[in-house]
Amino acid sequence: MSTILIIGGYGYTGKLLAKHLLAQTDYDVIIAGRNAERAQTFADELNSPRAKATRADAADPASLRPALQNADLCLVAAPVTSLNPETVIRTCIEAEVDYLDIQYSFTKLNILNSHAGEIKQKNLCFVTEAGYHPGLPSALIRYAASKMDCIESAKTAGYLNMGGGLPYTEAVDELMEGFKDYQAQVFKNGAWTKSSSWDMQKFDFGPELGTRTCYSMFFEELRGLPEMYPTLKETGFYISGSNWFTDAIITPIAFIGLKVAPRRSIRPLGRLLWWGMMNLSRPPYRVALKVQAKGQLNGRQVEIQARCEHEDGYELTAIPVVAFLMQYNKVRRPGLHLMGHLAEPVQLFKDMERMGVQMMTIFE
Numbered sequence: 015m016s017t018i019l020i021i022g023g024y025g026y027t028g029k030l031l032a033k034h035l036l037a038q039t040d041y042d043v044i045i046a047g048r049n050a051e052r053a054q055t056f057a058d059e060l061n062s063p064r065a066k067a068t069r070a071d072a073a074d075p076a077s078l079r080p081a082l083q084n085a086d087l088c089l090v091a092a093p094v095t096s097l098n099p100e101t102v103i104r105t106c107i108e109a110e111v112d113y114l115d116i117q118y119s120f121t122k123l124n125i126l127n128s129h130a131g132e133i134k135q136k137n138l139c140f141v142t143e144a145g146y147h148p149g150l151p152s153a154l155i156r157y158a159a160s161k162m163d164c165i166e167s168a169k170t171a172g173y174l175n176m177g178g179g180l181p182y183t184e185a186v187d188e189l190m191e192g193f194k195d196y197q198a199q200v201f202k203n204g205a206w207t208k209s210s211s212w213d214m215q216k217f218d219f220g221p222e223l224g225t226r227t228c229y230s231m232f233f234e235e236l237r238g239l240p241e242m243y244p245t246l247k248e249t250g251f252y253i254s255g256s257n258w259f260t261d262a263i264i265t266p267i268a269f270i271g272l273k274v275a276p277r278r279s280i281r282p283l284g285r286l287l288w289w290g291m292m293n294l295s296r297p298p299y300r301v302a303l304k305v306q307a308k309g310q311l312n313g314r315q316v317e318i319q320a321r322c323e324h325e326d327g328y329e330l331t332a333i334p335v336v337a338f339l340m341q342y343n344k345v346r347r348p349g350l351h352l353m354g355h356l357a358e359p360v361q362l363f364k365d366m367e368r369m370g371v372q373m374m375t376i377f378e
C-alpha cells in the first residue's frame with residue numbers, strides 16, 4: 015500500500031491525520047473534501063511532494079470514483095454517517111480500495127456487516143471504529159491482557175473535556191445521529207446487561223484530573239472481548255460527565271428530544287449540548303482513556319492500570335489511527351475488522367507515545 019485518500023482531509027481530525035502520516039510513514043496522501051480549493055490550500059501548506067489534493071464528495075459516487083483511482087486506502091475522516099455511509103462503502107468495494115473509518119455509528123456498522131462477505135471475497139481490508147472512542151477501548155484492554163497470563167476484569171473509562179472555542183460542525187450532527195442508537199450495556203458477572211440499562215461508576219484519572227463519575231457507553235469493539243478472553247467476567251466502557259448542568263439537565267433533554275423528534279431535533283439539541291460542553295466546562299482541558307484490569311500473572315492476582323492522554327482531543331483521535339496505519343502492512347488481513355481488534359496493542363501504544371500521547375502503566 016502506498017497512497018491514502020483522506021476524505022475530510024482538511025477538517026480538524028483530517029489535518030492531523032495528514033501531518034502525522036507524512037511525518038511517520040512513507041505513504042503519499044491525497045487531501046479530499048467537497049471544496050477543491052480548501053483541499054489544495056491545505057495540501058500546499060503541508061509542503062511535501064507526497065501530498066496532493068482532489069475534490070471528492072463522499073455522498074456522490076461520481077465524484078468519489080476518480081478520487082479513488084489513485085488510492086490504495088480510503089480513510090474516511092468526514093461526518094458521512096449523517097448522510098449515507100453506504101455510498102462511500104459501496105464505492106470503495108467497487109473500486110477495490112481498502113477502507114478505514116473513524117465514526118461512531120451503529121447504522122454504518124450494519125451496512126458494513128451486510129457487505130462483509132464481498133469485502134473478504136475481493137481480498138479487501140475494511141477497518142471500522144478507528145480513533146480514540148471508538149478505537150482505543152478494546153486496544154487498551156488487549157494491551158492490559160498482554161501483560162497478564164489471564165485477564166478477569168477490564169473496565170475502561172474516558173475523560174473528555176476539550177475546552178471552549180470549538181465551532182459547531184456537521185461532526186456534532188453526526189454525534190447526535192449516533193446518540194439515537196445509544197446503547198449502554200456492560201459485561202458483568204459473565205453476562206451482558208440490557209442495552210437500555212445504565213451503569214454509573216467512579217474512576218480515578220490521576221492527580222490532575224481527579225476522580226470522576228462516569229456513565230456506561232457501548233461500542234461494538236467491546237462485544238467480542240469475552241469470546242477473545244474466556245476468563246474475562248467484567249468489561250465495559252464508561253464516559254466521564256462534562257459539567258453538572260450539561261450532565262444533569264442538557265443531556266437528558268437531548269436524549270428525550272432525540273426520541274420524540276429524531277430528525278428535527280438533531281441540530282437544535284446538538285447546538286444546545288455543544289454550547290454546554292464548550293461554555294460550562296472548566297479546566298483541566300484534556301482527553302484521556304484508562305483501563306483498570308485484574309487478572310493472574312505467575313500464579314498471583316495482579317492489577318494493571320494503564321492510561322493514555324493528550325491535551326488535544328483531535329490529536330488523540332488522529333494519533334492512534336496513524337499508529338495503526340504504521341503497522342497496517344503487517345497486520346492487514348482480508349475482511350471487515352475493528353481497529354482495536356486488528357492492531358498489535360503494545361506497538362500501537364509505543365508508537366502513540368512517540369507521537370506525543372502521554373502513557374502511564376501501573377502494576378500492583
Ligand SMILES: NC(=O)c1ccc[n+]([C@@H]2O[C@H](COP(=O)([O-])OP(=O)(O)OC[C@H]3O[C@@H](n4cnc5c(N)ncnc54)[C@H](OP(=O)(O)O)[C@@H]3O)[C@@H](O)[C@H]2O)c1
Pocket residue numbers: 021022023024025026027028046047048049052070071072073091092093094097116117118143144145146147148149183184185188189331
Ligand atoms: N473515533 C473517534 O475517536 C473520533 C473522535 C472525533 C471525531 N471523530 C469523527 O471524525 C470525523 C471528523 O470529525 P471532525 O471534527 O474532524 O470534523 P470537521 O472538522 O467538521 O471536518 C470534516 C471534514 O469533512 C469534510 N466533509 C464533510 N462532508 C463531506 C462529504 N460529504 N464528502 C467529503 N468531505 C466531506 C469537510 O469539508 P467540506 O465540508 O468542505 O466537504 C471537512 O473537511 C467525524 O466523522 C467524527 O465523528 C471520531
